[in-house]
Amino acid sequence: MPPINLAIVGVGKIVRDQHLPSIARGSDFRLVATASRHGTVEGVDAYKTIDEMLEAADVAAVSLCMPPQYRYEAARKALSARKHVFLEKPPGATLSEVADLDAMARDKGVSLFASWHSRYAPAVESARSFLASTTVRSVEIIWKEDVRHWHPNQEWIWQAGGLGVFDPGINALSIMTHILPRPAFITASTLEFPENRDAPIAAELQLEDAEGRPIRAVFDWRQTGRQTWDILAETDAGQMVLSEGGSKLSVGGELRSVEPEQEYFSLYSRFAALIAAGRSDVDIAPLRHVADAFLLGKRKLVEPFHD
Ligand code: NAP
Numbered sequence: 001m002p003p004i005n006l007a008i009v010g011v012g013k014i015v016r017d018q019h020l021p022s023i024a025r026g027s028d029f030r031l032v033a034t035a036s037r038h039g040t041v042e043g044v045d046a047y048k049t050i051d052e053m054l055e056a057a058d059v060a061a062v063s064l065c066m067p068p069q070y071r072y073e074a075a076r077k078a079l080s081a082r083k084h085v086f087l088e089k090p091p092g093a094t095l096s097e098v099a100d101l102d103a104m105a106r107d108k109g110v111s112l113f114a115s116w117h118s119r120y121a122p123a124v125e126s127a128r129s130f131l132a133s134t135t136v137r138s139v140e141i142i143w144k145e146d147v148r149h150w151h152p153n154q155e156w157i158w159q160a161g162g163l164g165v166f167d168p169g170i171n172a173l174s175i176m177t178h179i180l181p182r183p184a185f186i187t188a189s190t191l192e193f194p195e196n197r198d199a200p201i202a203a204e205l206q207l208e209d210a211e212g213r214p215i216r217a218v219f220d221w222r223q224t225g226r227q228t229w230d231i232l233a234e235t236d237a238g239q240m241v242l243s244e245g246g247s248k249l250s251v252g253g254e255l256r257s258v259e260p261e262q263e264y265f266s267l268y269s270r271f272a273a274l275i276a277a278g279r280s281d282v283d284i285a286p287l288r289h290v291a292d293a294f295l296l297g298k299r300k301l302v303e304p305f306h307d
Helices: 013-025 050-056 068-080 095-108 124-132 166-179 263-277 285-296
Strands: 004-009 029-035 045-047 061-064 084-087 112-114 136-144 184-194 202-209 214-220 228-235 238-243 248-251 297-302
Touching: 004 013, 004 050, 013 029, 013 263, 029 050, 029 263, 045 050, 050 068, 061 068, 068 084, 068 095, 084 095, 084 263, 095 112, 095 285, 112 263, 124 166, 124 228, 124 238, 124 248, 136 166, 166 214, 166 228, 166 285, 184 285, 202 285, 285 297
Parallel strands: 004 029, 004 061, 029 045, 061 084, 084 112, 136 214, 184 297
Antiparallel strands: 136 228, 184 202, 202 214, 228 238, 238 248
């Protein structure tokens, strides 16, 4: 199969860190255009807007990598032009937007892929298989990182729709919804908002699975020193620790061997497979949990945050 001509919209941090090397490593896609107000990629045709790009470039697929508040409008334009669309996470700013895009992709006969990169972390599939083989009694999710290190001066992330600490927290929820054998539901949440920001800096969620087993999730952006991205499960076969954002797995204190790291390479392979099969993959479960956390959330004001 010849490579699929691809355009990237919103050339920023994640495009440079992950998309460009992963596209270059694979043979499924050829990057032929970008649409970005400031960002460009050497040797690739650059347009300022998606409208100009769709008008002039010969592309079959588009990756939308701008902040979530601006993804829907771009996605509608790309789908209207009958392009296959890869959505960075989170797939949109609201659930209704994503539902509309899903319907539109079906209507236009193209593939829509709501990507969740953390689900492709090295130890996630092993964790899922392990949990399917035993009984889960309780789960604790601890996602604590230093926002100043990981998101310096990213204004959009603090604005309404930018998700705040749920920007990394939704990665934990994307893993949780993939590895747990039963669906889970939020029963209570507390959100801590800096008094000068419109998005939370910390959140604590209580959930239960369909059999009433407890799940607790703590997300915090004020962690300096050691960073924590862990999911711990107490099971009938011992404690499972899925650590470092899904990179390492131990059961009963013993480290299990895992796949090599290739999250974004795997995402592009999946996107190509969806296009070849004429299918879409739009799982909104992680975003639905975030919406539920906001619906049930008790709001606490905390000290102002300055970068
Ligand atoms: P970013 O660098 O702040 O933004 C990406 C690009 O989007 C910017 O360089 C900018 O390019 C464009 N953009 C910014 N504001 C815009 C606006 N108002 N309208 C249209 N375009 C705008 O962010 P990022 O870290 O790459 O994250 C982008 C998405 O990827 C987010 O949804 C994030 O959750 C996800 N993600 C990020 C990471 C990470 O480690 N950073 C990891 C996984 C997923 P121009 O100024 O050139 O238009």
